[in-house]
Amino acid sequence: MTLMTKFLGASAALALSAGAALADPALIFDLGGKFDKSFNESAFNGAQRWAEETGGSFGEFEITSDAQREQAIRQFAEAGNNPIVMAGFSWATPLATVAADYPDTKFAIIDMVVDMPNVRSVVFNEHEGSYLVGMLAAMSSETGTVGFIGGMDIPLIRKFACGYAQGVLAVNPDATIIANMTGTTPAAWNDPVKGSELTLAQISQGADVVYAAAGGTGVGVLQTAADQDILSIGVDANQNYLHPGQVLTSMLKRVDNAVYEAFTAGADLETGFNVMGVANGGVGYAMDENNASLVSAEMAASVDAAAAEISSGALVVHDYMSDESCPALSF
């Protein structure tokens, strides 16, 4: 009997808290963690911006293992949070399972497509942003050799590499591009030791600009590049400040905008497929006081011209994920 009362009490408490949290949006981070100086932190900044502008509050959760994914989504959905935004391609499978159980809740997933009536799938044209930083890399390189270090070897990361290679070759058709992946398991997102060794290996092959699209591994890449006096390119968030004057630029992926828009739309979130590219400010390259001395006005002008061409459709950057092949780079 006492057990029964406890259960009833617990469910009553849950119902109450659900009422209190009604229509608060929620954000769930991926394994990299909220303050990864990159992807997740960018998502958090978007949510924070929304909270500051509207004075609202939002639910948030950092998972610590893959097993928590489905449970995390369910918990927020049960609590009445709406919309629920999750950052990262790994959420696709659990979301596809859960979304149908909560038809009245709106979900948004970043970096992956889940075809459900109540899900908004936000994908970024990373190849376009990578193309732009690739151009900058080629213009800054003195040796004509540039490097790319990816995290886990998945099509999404190859998409980065492929766009980058196309940008490099557009500026310097004779350039050499060295592309390495850190690994084939999720551990590859958090192996700065290997990232740093890969950077050293690329430098000894002549690379003098290295682009890291590798999550936490990128910290090691940027560190080593700075130690060795070569330039590096950050990813997702603006990482120029990590080593001022030694990070050429960062490929910005405006995950913060995606989260901000979803939160602003609230329960009226438009579902379906949402592409964020150069044209609508979803991707780009970072300029601030830390890299002002590295990017000259001419360099910025020619990159901006290319960006305008991409926006107008005059220039099409090949997307690796469209046909699993890359004209500019072989893996």
Next chain:
Amino acid sequence: MDLLSLLDPSILGGTMRLATPLLLACLAGLFSERAGIFDIGLEGKMLVAAFLAGAFASTSGSVWVGLLAAIMGSLMLSGVHGLASITFRGNQLISGVAINFFASGLTVVAAQSWFGQGGRTPQLSGPARFEPIIFPGALTKLREIAQANLPMKVYSQVFSGHALIVYVALILVPVTWWILYRTRFGLRLRAVGENPAAVDTAGISVVRLRFSAVFICGILCGVAGAYLSTALQAGFVREMTAGRGYIALAALIFAKWRPWYAMAACLLFGYLQALALRPDILQKAIGLSVKVQLLDALPYIMTVVILAGFIGKAIPPRAGGEPYVKER
């Protein structure tokens, strides 16, 4: 075909750096297992040590404080392992696995609540890191090294430019050999791993010997972990040991529990890791492209081959894994 390029100085330099944590962990395991205590928990001890080194080095600004904290933390876990498997005669493998799980979770949670940077410690710089030791006249920048002649390349990349711990690890190999084979303590340590009853009969405390072996193991794991976060890298990140503790165990079996062979095995495994980073050189050397994944898997494949008995038999210490009970 250009097999000589496999000995490129940059790869050999990478070998030195990547073999060091393996070597320290392998020697740690050697002491412990030679005394009859299997230690799966090398990985977890290194991880906790890496975290404490990163955390204390960044808060105190001194890498030595970090190193001390790393050794302390690792020693504490060693104490737990010893308590579980020596005093309470528990299963050594389970205790080791528990330590690994504990370390993997605790480090991230502690780092998150301490620094709030997603389970990592702040970036270290200056005196909070082990700076590379530059030999007189050696070059430091890879771009200058690329222009230099071969002896200069070897001197600058293979011998010079490593953190203090790299040289310490190499010195520890003859020291370990000397302790194990030339001192009374070493003789007793080996005996307690083969036949603890005989040692007990001679009036020597099995428990004390095993505990000292486990504590030596803890100190070495602490140094290995500190090396990862304060020398090889500038800070701790989640799961940064990335399986190095297990590769060290594989190296230990490969070396058949002997110090000099352990060094050879660790250098070999370090070399394979360094080579996996340079597929271009491998392709130039043997004329065909090899999948990086295959190179990454080689240490494990080789260990399986050894265990299957193809290259001589690897016989572990006879009393290994068994708690010592005075009377049955």
